[in-house]
Amino acid sequence: MSDSLLAVRDLRKYFPGPRQGILGKHATLKAVDGVSFDLARGEVLSLVGESGSGKSTVGRTVLRLDKPTDGSIRFDGQELAGLDDRGLRPFRRRMQLVFQDPYSSLNPKMRVEDIVGAPLEIHEPSLSRDARRQKVEDMLGLVGLLPSHAERYPHQFSGGQRQRLGIARALITHPELVVADEPVSALDVSVQAQVVTLMLALRRQLGLTILFISHDLAVVGYLSDRVAVMYLGRLVELAPTRALFTSPRHPYTEALLSAMPVPDPDAPRRRITLAGDMPSPLDPPSGCAFRSRCRYAEAACAATRPELREVAPGHFKACLRDDLSLIAPSMGVAA
Amino acid sequence: MSGYVVRRLGQSLVLLLMVSMIGFAILHLAPGGPLSQFAAGGDMTQEDLDRIAKELGLDRPLPVQYVEWLWRMLQGDWGRSYRDQQPVLQIIGSHIGATLELMLTSTLVAMMIGAWVGILGAIRRYSIFDSLATIGAMVALSIPTFWFGLVVIYVFSVGLEWLPAGNRYTIGDESLLDRLHHLIGPCMVLALVSTAVWSRYMRSSMLDVINQDYIRTARSKGLPERRILLNHAVRNALLPMITITGLHLPALLSGALVTETVFTWPGMGRLFLDSISYRDYPVVMGILVFTSVMVLAGSLIADLLYSVADPRMGAPG
C-alpha cells in the first residue's frame, strides 16, 4: 500500500527459555520469528491466532515496549528498531496501546484524571492543570463517560467502563497508530459490543490506524479491513477480511474458521477438528510449523519452511500446497 | 535437577564469600581485640600484649589478614581459637551437638503443634479456637524470648521446682530421662516462636489451599472430608512450609543463641557469645561460616525437598 504508516519487516523477538542441562545454555523461545506486514493509514489490520502464537508480542514489539531481536519497524518512514527510550519518546504520543485486561492496566492508586491525563503531563508539560483537566473531560465524553468520572478511582468502574478509560488514555494525545491487544476478550458479550462499536466510531471520527490483536474471529471479521493469521510466531495467511473468511488459503485458517462456534442452531456444521495441541514454541516442528496438526501435510512440509507469498492480489499465505480447495465455512455467507 | 543444584551451590559460594567478608570486616574493625581480656587483668605488660598481638598476626593490614584467613580456610584450616588454642572445627564440633539437639527437638515440637493449630484454625476459620490461636500466636511472636525464658525459669524452676534451671544434664546422671528433663524448659522457650510461625503460616497456607479449585474437584468426586483434608489439602498446604522452615533457620539460630544463654545450655550460642566478647576471631569467623553454610544448605535442601515434594518443580532449570 502506498500510504503506509507502519512497515514491519522480518520482525523477530526471541526470549531466553529455560536452561538446558547443567550450566547449559538457555533454550531460545522464538515468540516472533520473521513477521512482515504493512499497515496503511486509516486501516484496521487484525492479527489473529491462538494463545502462544506470538500475536501480542508482535504488538508490543511494534510499539517498542520490547526490543526486537531482529528486523525493522518503520513508523511513518522512521526506523524504530534501534532507538532507545529517549529516542522513542517523541513517537510515544503518536502510537498507543489498549490493553486486554481492563483491571490491571489502570493504576489502582491513581484517579482517572491522572491516568487519562498522564500522557499529556508527559508530552505537553506546558499545559496548565485546568487545560489538562478540560482535555481529560472532553476525552471522557468522547468515550462515553461523564466529566465527573475524572475524580474517581478505577475500582469504582465496571469492566466495560474501565476499557473505555483505557481507550481514553490511549487517544488523548491523538495518536496515529493504536495497537489494541485483545481489548474486548475480557469483557462480557453485551459490553464487548459496546467497546467494539466505540472503537469503530472513534476510528471513523479520528481516522485511526489500528492493529487489532484478537483470538475472536467473529470480532475480527466484523471490524477489520485485513486479517493476518499467526501460528507459532509466524504469519501463515494475510488477506483482506472478506477474502480470508470466504476463501481461506491456509489449512490452519480453515480449521480456525471451522472451529468457531456460530450462534445459530441451524447453521450447517462442517467442522474440521484439529488433532492435538499447538506444539511448544521451544521446540517447533521442522519445516512448516503447522504440519504436525495439518490434515493435508506431506513429506515436503517437514523439509521446507514455507514463506509467505502472494497467491492472489493482496492475499498471502505460507503453505507449500497450492492444490488444496479449502472449505469456506458457513459464517461468511450467513445473512 | 543436578544443573540446578550446581548453580545453587555456586550462588551459595558467592554468598558465603560475601558473608565472610562482611563478617570479617565487622568483626575486625570493631574496637577492642582478643587481647583486651588480658589487658583488663593488669598483670601482663604492654610489651607482652604487643608481642602476642604480633605473633597472632593482628598487627598486619586487614585485607592481608582476610586473604590469609580465606586461603587457609579454603585449604580446610579453620584456624585455632585464641582462647584455648584448639582447632576451630573441633571447638564447633564439641558445641554443635547441644545446639542441634535443642533446635531439632524444638522444631519438631513446633511443627507438630504449629501445624495442628494452623490446620485446625484454617478449617474452623473464625471459630473461638481460631481466634484464640491467632491471639496466642501473635503474643508468642511478641514476647522477648529471653524474658519468656526468665519467666519459665521463675515459674517452673524457682517457683514450682519442676524443671532444672539450666544445663544439659546433671553431671554424673546423664541418662536419657535426665537429659529430657533438662530439655523441656529451653525447648519450650525456643519452640514458642517457631510454633507461632508455623501455626500462622500453616493457617494461611491451608486457607489458600482449601479455596483452590482442586479441593472443589475433590469434593465434587464425593470424597470424605477427612480424605480431602489429608490427601488433598494438607499435602499441598505443607509444601510452602518446607520453604518457610528453610527461611526460618537464621531466626531459629538467633533464638537458640538467646535460649542457650538463659538456660546455660552448652551450645554454639554461648560459644558464640563468649567468643565474640573475647574477640576470639578465628572461632567467631568459624561459627559465622558454619552457620552460614547451615543456613544456605538449609534453604538449598528446603528448595530441593520442595522440588521433590511438588511435582510442578520437577525439573527446575
Place this chain on the structure above:
Amino acid sequence: MGHGVRWLERKGDPSMNDHSTDRILAAPALRRRALLALGAGAGLAAAAPGFAPSAKAQPAQGMRKGQVVVGLSQEPTAFNPLMPGIEVDETIWMNVFDTLWYPMPDGSLVPSLATEVPSTGNGGISADGLRWRVKLRPGVTWHDGTAFTAEDVKYTLELIVAPGFKSRTRLGHALVRDIEVLGPHEIAWRMESAFAPYLAFLSNTYIVPKHLLAAASDPNTAPFNGAPVGTGAFRWDRRVPGDHIQLAANEKYFGKGPFLERAILKYVPDMTALYAQFRTGQVDAIIGTGIPANFVAEAEKLPGKRISKVSSGSLEVLMPNLGQPALSDKAVRQALYAGINKKGIIDVIFYGLHKPTESFAPQESWVYNADLPAHRFDLAAANAMLDKAGWARGANGLRAKDGVPLAFDISTTTGNALREQSQQLLLQDWSKMGVAAKVNNMPAAVIWGEFYVRSKFQTLLVGTGFRSGIDPDPSNRFASNAIPVKGGSGGNYMQWENAEADRIMVEAQATFDTARRKALYLRLQEIVRDELPILPIYQYVTAEGTKSNLMGYAPNINARQNTWNMREWYWA
C-alpha cells in the same frame, strides 16, 4: 567487677576478671624471721592448722572419697599455665600443676616443688640479690609417670622468654640469665638486676614438663595445651567444652591429699543461675566471682550451706584520666572524692558486703597504711573545694574554669547492673556539685581495648589491683614510665606522674629489706591518697559458698582462686 550481679555476666565477659586477677596481694610474708623459720624446714605441716574449719579430722593420706562440683561463672579455656589466661584458668593450673613455692593466707611462702624458699638468709639468694639457687624436691613424677627434674624448671624458665612463644608475661623472667642445672634436683641462675618481687612472681609460675612440650614442633599448639600434664594433686581427665572440666585425683601426688576422687569445674555463665544451682545443690561450691551481693543474706540462711565472706585483693576505684584538663586538677579529684557516697554504694547497692578503703593496698597487706585520712561524704565541703579552686558555676548550674567545663564521661563495662547503679548514685550526687558527668558504658572487649590501654577514657569505674604478683610493688600502675600513651610500659593508664612516688617505687623494688620497703610503701600510700590518681571506693569482699559438709575449704587472699588447696578438701 565480678560482683556485677547479672544474668548475663557470662557472655564470656572478659571484664569479669578485671578485679580479681589482682587478687594476690603480697602479704606480710618475707619477713626475715618467717623465712628463717620456713628455711628451718617447718614444711607443709605448718600450713595446715588454723584454717580447716572442720570438726571432723582430715582423712588419712591415700583415702579418697566422692567428688566436688565447683561452680565457676567463667569458662576455663587456657590450660598451658605459661600462656595467656585469665584468673579462672588458674583454677585448673593450680590443681594440675605446681609452682616452686606458694603463698599461704598469712603471706608466708611454702615450698612446693622446691624444698625450701630461697632467701638471703638461707643462701638461696646472694646478698646482692643477683644469684639465685633453688633445691628441688626429689621423687616427684609427672602425671604420665616421668620423673620431674631440674631440667623441667630450666625448660620452663627458658620457654617463658623464648622468642615466638606466646607466654603470658615475661615481667621479671626477662632478667634471668645463665640458668644452670646443678644436679637433677638443684638449679641456679643469675639476675640481670636485683628484683625483689621475683620471689612472688615465681610463686605463680607453674612448672611444665619438658619431655612433652619440647617434643612438640610448636609449643604454642602442642597437644599438651589441650590436655595438660602436671605434677599437681589432680590429673586432667576430660573436658566438655562450654560445660565442665573433670579432674581426677593424682594417686601419686607428693604432698598431702587429694582426698577426693574427682573435681568437676562447672561453667555456669550466669551468676544468678550459678547461685540457683548452688542453692539446689547441683553445685557444691561457688568459688571466685561468688554469690551475688543481693543473694548473700538469703544464702546465709540456707540450710546445709556455709557462706564465707572473703576479702579479695582488688579494689573498686574510680580511675580518672589525668590527661583530661578538668581531671588533671587535683582539687577536682579531691572534690569528686568527697562527693562519693561510699556508704550508700556499699550498704545499699552491695548490701554492706564490701569494705570501704583509702589505700591502693589491701587491708590485709603487710604494707597497708591504716592511718590514711578517712574519707567523708560531704557535698558542702566538695562544693567549697571546687569554689576555692576556681571552678565557678555557670548559668546552668554547671561548673567550669577558664572555659573548661567540669564535665566528663564515666565508663565501665556494660551489663553490670550493680555498677550501673553505683554510677547513677555518683551522677546524682555529683550533679549537686555542678559536675556534668554522664554514663558511657561499653562492652568489655571495647573498654579493655585501646579505650583503656591507650587512655582514651575520661573516668573509668573499675575493680582492679595495684601490685606485682603478690608483691606490694605498684610501680606498674603508678610509675611515670608506665604510661603507654607516653611511650612507657605498664598500666599507668591514669597518666599520673609524681617524682617522689617514682623515686620511692624504684628504691623499694631494689631492696630486699622488708622494713625499708614497708616504710617506703606507707609513704607512697600517703601520696596517692592525697593526689588521688585513683579514687578508691572499696575493697572487694566475695561471698563464697560451700556445702557445710565440704571440709578443708580455706580462703587465701594470696591465692588467685580459693581452689588453691582443693587437694585438702574432703567430705565429712
Place this chain on the structure above:
Amino acid sequence: MSTSASPVAAAQVIRPRGPSAFRRFARHRLAALSLVLILSLTLACIIVPPLLPFSDTEIDIMQRFAGPFTGPHLLGTDPLGRDTLARLLMAGRISLSVGFSAMAISMVIGIAVGLYAGFYGGRIGAILMRFVDAMLCFPSIFLLLAISAFLQPSVGSIIMLIAATSWMEVARLVEAQIRALRARDFAVAARAIGANDRRVMFRELLPNAVAPIVVAATLNVAHAILAESYISFLGYGIQPPTPSWGNMLENAQSYLTSAPWLAIIPGAAITLAVTGFNFIGDGLRDALDPRQEAR
C-alpha cells in the same frame, strides 16, 4: 446502538466504593483494639510523666524495692528507689521512639535498595540483592552484637544499629513487589505513553507497593522494640540513667526472685506494645490486601 447513545447509560452504573480500607481495618477487632492500645500507650508516655509525683531518675534509697500497689509508688520502685511507673513511661518514650525511628530509617534504606534492584535489576541490582541475602544469612543477634561494638551506646546509635540490621527484609519485599508490579499492564501502559523511569517508579509503582510497605513498617516497629530489648539484654543497650524497656528488664534480672515485678512490668510492656504493633500490621494486611482491592 451507536456510540452516542451509550455514554449516559454507561455513566449510570458506577460501582459503589465498597467498604474503605479504614472500615475493613476497623472490622478487624483486635487490630482496632491494638491501635487504641498503642495510641493510649504513646499518649500516656507523652502526657503522664510530668503529672506523676515522682521523676524517673530521682533516687530515693529509703524507698527501694517497694512493691507495686503498696505505697505511694503505684508500680513500686527499683533497687535505687526510683518510681517504676515513671520509669516505665519514660522508658516507653525511648522504646517507642527507637521503634519508630529505626523503622523509618530501615524503611528508607530498604525501599531505596529494593526499588533500585527491583526496577533496574541488572548486575547492580543482583549484587544488591545478593548483599541483602548475605546479610540475612547472619543470625540477627550476631549483627546486633558485632555492630554494637562500633557504636557508643546512645539512643541515636541504637536506632542506627537496629535500622542497619532490619532493612533487608524490607528491601527484599520491595524488590519483589516492584519486580512484580513492573510487569503489570499499568506499568507497561506508563512506558507506552513515554513516562520516564522516575515517573514509573515513584508515581506508578511505589504507590501500589504501599500496602505491603505499610504493613512491613508496622511490623518493623514491633521488631525494633524487641531488638532494643535484646540489645539491652545482651548489655549493649541504652545507657543509664535513661530508662528504656529493655534496660529496665535487663537491670531487673538479678532481682527476679526478690522483686519479680521489676522484670514482669517492663516485659509485659514490651510484649503488649509488640503484640499491638503485630496486630495492627495484621489488620493492615487484611485491610490493604491487594486481592480485596483488585476489583
Place this chain on the structure above:
Amino acid sequence: MEDGTVLDVRNFSVNFGILPAVRDVSFTLRPGETLALVGESGSGKSVTSLGILKLTPPVPFCRIEGQALLRTRKGAVVDLVQASAEEMRGLRGREAAMIFQEPMTSLNPVHPVGAQVGEALRFHQGLSKRAALAQAAELLDLVGIPDARRRLGAFPHELSGGMRQRVMIALALACEPVLLIADEPTTALDVTIQAQILELLQRLQQKTRMAVLFITHNLGVVAEIADRVMVMYAGRVVEQAPVRRLFHAPLMPYTRGLLRSVPRPDFSGAEQPPLEAIPGSVPDPLAPPPGCSFSPRCGHFSPGLCDSVAPPLTHAEPGHLVRCARWADVAGAA
C-alpha cells in the same frame, strides 16, 4: 417429580449473607438432554451449578433454599438441598459429577492424574488401587488421551490445557453419573481445542445418556450443544426455551440484546451491519434496581411498570418461559 426427569430444581436460591446470588430458579432435566445455562459474569449461573451440588465456596452464612431433586440410577429421588453432608458425599461423583472452567487449577498439582481419576472409583466402587488405575486408563483412553496407560503417572502440569480438561472429564465420568454439570468447560481453551472438547462431550453424552447442565456465556457454544437454553440475569432466570426458539424468537429484551451484541460478520455487502450493544452494565447485586433488574438497561423500559415489581416468570408458550412485564409487546414489536 415427573417421571423421566433426572433433575428437578424448584425455587432454588443461594444467598451469601445478605447477598442474593441466585433467586428462585426452577428447571428440569431429562436423560440425554443438554440444558445450557447462559448469562454474563455475575448472573448467578455458576453459583447455581455449584449450589446444586452444594460446592459453593466455604463462605460463612451461605444459605441454599428450595429443592433440587435428583433421581439416582436406582430410581431413588433425593433432595440435594436437604441431603446431609454424608449423603452428598455418596451422590457427588457417583450420581452427579461436575467439570470446571479452569483445567489448570482444578486438578491437584501434587497427585498423578491416574490416581486422581481413580480416586472416585476407589471410594465409590471400592476398587483396589490397581483396579482403579486400570479403569482410569480406560477412561483416559475414552476421553481421547493418547497413550493413556503411560499418562496415568503424569502430573497435571505435564499436560496441556486441553488434555487436562479431558482428564477432568474422565474424572467426572468415572462412575457414570446420571447428571453432569459442566461449568464453562471450554472458556479457558483456544477455539480449536474448544471444538475438540465440545465434540468429545457430545459423543460421550450420546453414549451414556447422561443429562448435562452446561454453563456458558458463549452463545455460539450454546447453539452448538444445547437442547434447551436458560438465560440468567442478576441471579434470576429471565428466559427459558428450546434452543431454536430462543435463538429465533427470543422474548426477553435482555436475550435479544445478548443475541444482537454478538458480532456476525457479513461478507455479502461492503459494510458490516451495525453491532447492537446493551447499554450500561450488570447491576450491583447489593443495590439492585427496583422492579425488573434489567430495567435500567432495557430499550422497552416502561416507567411505573418495569421499576415497581419484579415480573414473574410466565409461560409465553409451552416450554417457553419469560420474565418480562412487556414480553407480549416486545414480541409484537419484533
